[in-house]
Amino acid sequence: MTMLADAETPVDEGVDLLAEMLPEDAHEGRPVVMDEQAKREARRAVIAGICVPGYIVPFGSREMPVARGWGSGGLQVTLAIGGTDDQVKVIDQGDEEGVNAVNLRRLIVGTLGAAATADTEVATIVQSRHRVPEEAMSVQHTLVLQVPQSEPLRAVEKSVYECKRRHAEADYAKMWVLLYERLALTGVMGTGTGHPVMVHDRYLMAPSPIPRWDIPRLHQSEHLTLLSHGRDKKIYAVPPYTDVEPLSFDDVPFEVEYLEGVRCAKCGTEASFMVETKTNEHICSDVQFCLKVRAGEADLDAHDVLIPHRYFPDPRKRVRARSSVEVGLPVPPPAGVTAPGEDWSLKVDGLGKIYRGSRGSSEVIAAADVSFDVAPGEALGVIGESGSGKSTVMKCIIGDEADATGSVRIGAVQEGMSNLLDLDASARRRLRTNTLSVVYQDPAMGLDLNISAGGNIADALIAAGWRSYHMIRRRAAELLARVDVPLERMDDVVGQFSGGMRQRVQIAKALATDPQVLLLDEPTTGLDASVAAGVLDLLRELLTERELAVVVVSHDFSVIKALTDRAVVMRQGRVIEQGLTDQLLADPHHPYTQQLVAAAQS
Structure with missing residues (x-):
């Protein structure tokens, strides 16, 4: 050449x-x-x-x-x-x-x-x-x-920017989720060409x-x-x-197209890729190779080395489409990790965030000197009206806000020595695969509504490194059963679910990798009263079972009272009062807190 x-x-x-x-x-x-x-x-x-x-x-x-x-x-x-x-x-x-x-x-x-x-x-x-x-x-x-x-x-991500980002970070979990979905629905790893x-x-x-x-x-x-x-x-x-290497799960191998006993109608070989004719016969796809076989000129010994024998379909390793999953007792999650010599799993210290105005307009202080810590097994409530800064604090902890000041530390991350605010966006995303989880007010922010309930949980597990199809499926079934999602709906697309059912799936996904810290952002807002009550009961049970450090952001005092042990009250980006939740709601000291409690009781 x-x-x-x-x-x-x-x-x-x-x-x-x-x-x-x-x-x-x-x-x-x-x-x-x-x-x-x-x-x-x-x-x-x-x-x-x-x-x-x-x-x-x-x-x-x-x-x-x-x-x-x-x-x-x-x-x-x-x-x-x-x-x-x-x-x-x-x-x-x-x-x-x-x-x-x-x-x-x-x-x-x-x-x-x-x-x-x-x-x-x-x-x-x-x-x-x-x-x-x-x-x-x-x-x-x-x-x-x-x-x-x-x-x-392109099959799993429409945004060109997100495609580039995923290539840069080798973040290909969504492609494995696509394979999981096809296996769950069809029982076959094959993806066509x-x-x-x-x-x-x-x-x-x-x-x-x-x-x-x-x-x-x-x-x-x-x-x-x-x-x-x-x-x-x-x-x-x-x-x-x-x-x-073709993508596949550890326990469900990649397969090639092969029909045992089928031979080419022209040359008689069964060791090549064949296509079916209109007369239901099979012939070699490679025409020149077929001609050589018929003429006795093909080196069949050399060709045999190229035949993908190890990838021929093996019925023993196939899975059943939409198969039921036996759910055993859930494995107890690991105990919460604290920083050495400390009692907290999450510590926020001096957190601040200012939104800069454009063309000389005034700055907006969204958060200023916000500090608190949360121990394993403890839930902290963050209370405030719209615009008080509580959602900004949540976004800073998650990593959705850049240029925040202060520090956010998690005991399980470098023994609590690393300031998460100093990490780049890629590192912050990796933390959310198994250390930090979020349940959003809108389930669409935490779920892919175009895939199944099991597929959403598989998304979290695959991102955390799970590669066994059967283990992923069993874990998804256990979590869905725990949040009262019927297992017969495990393979149904989440977009077909009600709002309350979507929220339950989102909670299951958030808990899939046993995170150390769980953030709940207005978890019942937008749900009917009866549905919201059911979600609160579920969350209360789950928080009792697990050694999670939990932060609950809400303007709804009934949510804060039902889920949290302590609470902080925010106004204009600052913490103005904090204490035990029962005492804070029964005997608020700050006039602003008194107004909020009075308004909630009226």
């Missing part, structure tokens, strides 16, 4: 029509499909992709003289890296003679002055969309895959829509694989001898 085309190779006779339509390079006599600047941009992206396997690299994609859907991204890569001494093989769904394959091959060969071939063994560049050739490829080969969807997270993979144990990648049969061929391959999407303007790569 050469990086620049030889200037003396004439145009192939098979592209006369194309040559008439496109301008010619005056020195080479070949049609100009990509200028040198465009080729350099594609090459730079290719090199960056090779240096960081699986990382999606943007490039200056150009319009190509091909129909939409023909794989302009793959075409640009092939034209950028190919040259006159290359042998180019182009396949579409395993066939070299399909309309797309024929036209792309003519365009590539005519532009580069390269030779065309249907034989994988002699090819140097193989451009494909739906298949990795059945025959072995080596260091002489470069596989170029035309990609219809460059962003693997383009199964997500981890490259070099770092980046999530969605291969071109190659069948699952071909996924193992990318692992530790001798050849270079380049993937490109023209419209998305993205290129990524799998260099030779790179780990490529």
